Amino acid sequence: MSFDLLNIRKDFPILDQKVNGKSLVYLDNAATSQRPVQVIERMNEFSLKTNGNIHRATHTFANKTTEAFEQAREIVRSHLNAAETAEIIFTHGTTESINLVAHSFGNAFIHEGDEVIVTEMEHHANIVPWQMMCERKGAKLNVLPFNAKGELSIDLLDGLITEKTKIIAVTHVSNVLGTVNPIATIIEMAHLKNVPVLIDGAQGAPHFQIDVQTLDCDFYAFSGHKLYGPTGSGVLYGKRKWLDQMPPFLGGGEMIDRVTFGKTTFNEIPYKFEAGTPNYVGAIGLAAAISYLESLDHTLVLKHEQNLLQFASEKLKTINGLTIYGEANEKAGVLSFNIEGIHPFDLGTLLDQLGIAVRTGRLCADPIMDHFEVENMVRSSFAFYNTMEEVEVFYQALIRLKAMF
Amino acid sequence: MTIDEIQQEIIDDFAGFEDWMDKYSLLIELGNEMAPIDVQYKVDENLIRGCQSRVWLHQEYIDGKISFVAESDALIVKGLVALLLKIYSGRTPQEILTSEPRFIDEIGLRQHLSPTRSNGLLAMVKQMKLYALAYEKISTKNN
Numbered sequence: 390m391s392f393d394l395l396n397i398r399k400d401f402p403i404l405d406q407k408v409n410g411k412s413l414v415y416l417d418n419a420a421t422s423q424r425p426v427q428v429i430e431r432m433n434e435f436s437l438k439t440n441g442n443i444h445r446a447t448h449t450f451a452n453k454t455t456e457a458f459e460q461a462r463e464i465v466r467s468h469l470n471a472a473e474t475a476e477i478i479f480t481h482g483t484t485e486s487i488n489l490v491a492h493s494f495g496n497a498f499i500h501e502g503d504e505v506i507v508t509e510m511e512h513h514a515n516i517v518p519w520q521m522m523c524e525r526k527g528a529k530l531n532v533l534p535f536n537a538k539g540e541l542s543i544d545l546l547d548g549l550i551t552e553k554t555k556i557i558a559v560t561h562v563s564n565v566l567g568t569v570n571p572i573a574t575i576i577e578m579a580h581l582k583n584v585p586v587l588i589d590g591a592q593g594a595p596h597f598q599i600d601v602q603t604l605d606c607d608f609y610a611f612s613g614h615k616l617y618g619p620t621g622s623g624v625l626y627g628k629r630k631w632l633d634q635m636p637p638f639l640g641g642g643e644m645i646d647r648v649t650f651g652k653t654t655f656n657e658i659p660y661k662f663e664a665g666t667p668n669y670v671g672a673i674g675l676a677a678a679i680s681y682l683e684s685l686d687h688t689l690v691l692k693h694e695q696n697l698l699q700f701a702s703e704k705l706k707t708i709n710g711l712t713i714y715g716e717a718n719e720k721a722g723v724l725s726f727n728i729e730g731i732h733p734f735d736l737g738t739l740l741d742q743l744g745i746a747v748r749t750g751r752l753c754a755d756p757i758m759d760h761f762e763v764e765n766m767v768r769s770s771f772a773f774y775n776t777m778e779e780v781e782v783f784y785q786a787l788i789r790l791k792a793m794f
Numbered sequence: 795m796t797i798d799e800i801q802q803e804i805i806d807d808f809a810g811f812e813d814w815m816d817k818y819s820l821l822i823e824l825g826n827e828m829a830p831i832d833v834q835y836k837v838d839e840n841l842i843r844g845c846q847s848r849v850w851l852h853q854e855y856i857d858g859k860i861s862f863v864a865e866s867d868a869l870i871v872k873g874l875v876a877l878l879l880k881i882y883s884g885r886t887p888q889e890i891l892t893s894e895p896r897f898i899d900e901i902g903l904r905q906h907l908s909p910t911r912s913n914g915l916l917a918m919v920k921q922m923k924l925y926a927l928a929y930e931k932i933s934t935k936n937n
């Protein structure tokens with residue numbers, strides 16, 4: 390295991406390109422990360438040689454596909470250190486994972502007058518599904534706020550958890566502020582009152598090694614495409630004790646035990662929650678991405694990512710009129726900001742001319758925009774394949790563009 | 795001058811610039827010079843939802859011609875808006891309906907009118923044409 394940046398970048402040939410005549414600097418990793426050749430080749434090889442529908446036939450391709458799919462599940466289980474593979478559900482991404490829980494957990498456990506807690510720094514994907522469910526059930530959505538530094542006001546949490554609270558949904562890492570939330574503490578506090586916790590790991594899983602048993606979270610959701618894997622793949626980890634009691638989310642093939650027109654009985658977990666033909670090529674690609682990550686020295690990866698973030702923060706802070714949003718003590722991967730007098734859209738457009746890819750806009754987090762009373766932000770986000778030189782190029786570009794206004 | 799002549803003038807203005815930064819600098823300058831829209835028109839009904847940059851468009855129909863005023867909160871978009879107004883404001887519905895803003899393509903800023911760009915410009919052009927269409931119907935009905 391090692392961490393050799395030059396060699397690592399060779400695994401990501403997409404990075405070695407010119408955009409608008411300039412060397413690409415890809416700083417939009419929080420939106421979607423790039424995939425190493427190992428992932429692309431694994432998926433291609435599978436599609437070229439093995440494709441067959443899973444769990445459904447006796448022919449060789451179907452068997453091999455089923456095997457690869459279940460192997461992928463085991464790779465994810467082992468990566469998260471889940472107690473059993475049945476607790477790993479393949480979905481199309483974080484959004485679907487959260488919708489599944491909001492719908493099925495909601496149907497089983499949430500009734501009129503009950504309460505759900507989310508935080509002020511959630512991505513819309515961890516707000517809207519809960520809102521929809523609360524509306525359906527006549528339940529109430531409570532919100533844990535964050536402070537000026539962009540850290541959750543944990544001291545308010547205990548007071549927010551009441552006898553009516555049925556679940557807490559919180560992001561591991563904020564996709565706007567970069568804040569790493571104290572999820573272990575939150576889970577502990579919630580469990581003292583027998584309230585389960587869902588962690589939105591879309592931005593957490595790409596940076597941290599998760600041990601769901603040590604963490605003791607009830608649900609953990611993430612997307613493959615932000616974890617160096619393919620789009621349309623994702624995972625929901627859930628404790629068996631909840632999954633067993635939850636009704637299915639979607640109905641269809643694979644999730645059934647026996648269908649008659651009178652009554653259908655459902656399959657066991659995880660299949661109960663995997664209706665229809667799943668994106669097994671995606672799941673296999675996601676597993677390949679996890680294997681790739683596991684081949685790197687995680688401590689060095691994390692250290693490099695932290696160095697990038699810290700260097701970028703220090704550099705950007707020296708720019709006059711630049712405001713950084715989110716100055717939590719613990720941050721990961723994300724640096725959002727605005728430069729006074731420059732619309733993020735203009736800045737994004739001009740950065741693109743210089744080959745630099747960042748995200749601009751409302752970042753799927755209207756409540757955070759409202760908190761800071763801004764319409765938009767610029768977000769740079771880093772992956773382990775980014776270099777210090779790229780951060781320097783980014784900084785120089787900002788200086789140069791600022792002079793145009 | 796006809797719409798087409800004005801477009802040609804703009805294209806010639808931009809033709810002198812080799813460097814993309816100079817083009818954008820000019821757009822920023824045009825945006826900065828643009829008179830702000832009267833606050834009474836900067837209202838939600840006039841807002842063209844373009845996602846990231848907001849564009850407000852107000853129009854009045856006087857003596858068979860549509861006059862437009864507009865503004866954007868993003869400067870580059872505002873610069874392009876200024877050019878669109880120069881071309882389309884004070885024209886008859888017929889003129890507006892029969893001409894396309896080809897200058898944007900020709901000055902090398904085509905990407906700003908692509909439907910995948912969420913900057914409201916394409917929506918603004920569409921909206922101006924919709925107004926033109928509506929007034930054209932009214933005027934043919936009256937005649």
Ligand SMILES: Cc1ncc(COP(=O)(O)O)c(C=O)c1O
Nearest residue numbers: 482483484512514564591592612
């Ligand atoms: C924190 C967070 N949650 C959820 C999502 C939704 O992920 P996906 O679009 O892959 O379902 C994102 C993606 O932007 C995110 O950053």
